Amino acid sequence: MVILIMLYNLHTHSNLSDGRNSLEQIVETAANENIEILGISDHSTVPFPTEWNMKDENVEVYLKEIERLREIYPSVKILAGIEGDFIPGVQNFSQMSDFEYIIGSVHYALTDGEPESFDSSPDAFDKIVKNFYNNDVQKFIKYYYDALLQMVDSCRFDIVGHLDLVKKFNTVRPSFDEQAKAYKSKVYEVLELIKECSLTVELNTGGITRNLMKDPYPSFDFIKLARQMDIPICINSDSHAANTLLKNREIAVEAALSAGYKYEYIPVIDKFQDLK
Ligand SMILES: [Zn+2]
Numbered sequence: 001m002v003i004l005i006m007l008y009n010l011h012t013h014s015n016l017s018d019g020r021n022s023l024e025q026i027v028e029t030a031a032n033e034n035i036e037i038l039g040i041s042d043h044s045t046v047p048f049p050t051e052w053n054m055k056d057e058n059v060e061v062y063l064k065e066i067e068r069l070r071e072i073y074p075s076v077k078i079l080a081g082i083e084g085d086f087i088p089g090v091q092n093f094s095q096m097s098d099f100e101y102i103i104g105s106v107h108y109a110l111t112d113g114e115p116e117s118f119d120s121s122p123d124a125f126d127k128i129v130k131n132f133y134n135n136d137v138q139k140f141i142k143y144y145y146d147a148l149l150q151m152v153d154s155c156r157f158d159i160v161g162h163l164d165l166v167k168k169f170n171t172v173r174p175s176f177d178e179q180a181k182a183y184k185s186k187v188y189e190v191l192e193l194i195k196e197c198s199l200t201v202e203l204n205t206g207g208i209t210r211n212l213m214k215d216p217y218p219s220f221d222f223i224k225l226a227r228q229m230d231i232p233i234c235i236n237s238d239s240h241a242a243n244t245l246l247k248n249r250e251i252a253v254e255a256a257l258s259a260g261y262k263y264e265y266i267p268v269i270d271k272f273q274d275l276k
């Protein structure tokens with residue numbers, strides 16, 4: 001028996017933030033690959049200069065281009081989302097109402113001056129921990145998950161992006177123990193709030209595509225916990241190129257099934273579907 005599943009990806013970057021390809025190249029590829037739901041989610045603007053966030057003046061360009069592409073590629077339902085950078089006490093969300101959905105993510109650490117992204121390289125991660133968190137990785141981890149708690153609690157987001165991003169370099173350059181009780185209970189606290197606020201957790205395969213890990217975000221233990229708590233999941237590639245829209249999806253499907261999930265959830269269209 002053939003069971004058709006709707007192909008989708010809700011976490012997609014174009015060259016209007018730090019992706020490689022134009023929106024048109026991405027949408028054309030999605031159409032060729034029979035992707036039915038394509039959520040574009042470039043990095044939101046932030047109130048300081050960066051290399052990878054969308055520029056203020058490009059927000060309108062982005063929304064207009066998506067509008068134009070909807071006419072040209074009617075087979076793809078294109079959603080104008082955003083990956084919103086939550087930065088405690090810094091980021092305001094004045095432009096967020098322009099978008100159809102928001103992935104909430106924490107990429108920035110608080111420093112003495114402007115916030116700095118901690119996930120650009122292992123060296124950047126180490127430097128931030130050393131210079132701004134007393135060289136105490138636990139202190140930084142606490143900052144990260146407390147920021148996530150604030151983010152979830154703000155109720156401005158639909159999907160929690162790469163829940164345990166702090167583990168990004170932990171395989172290539174181990175800096176903390178993911179099995180530690182205190183670490184797990186912090187993640188559990190975040191999942192409880194996610195449940196309470198009815199958000200969706202993404203299984204994000206971006207770290208696998210970057211050859212940094214073999215499993216998605218979040219780690220399997222937390223996917224299992226999310227399953228026990230009946231938190232809906234969607235599977236996203238966090239694609240930064242047109243040719244990786246569904247990259248490593250099968251690994252995330254396998255993890256979700258092993259954790260006991262039977263369905264995935266596409267939040268923007270409010271639809272559950274079989275995982276296989
Ligand atoms: Zn991200």
Ligand SMILES: [Zn+2]
Pocket residue numbers: 011013083238
């Ligand atoms: Zn992303």
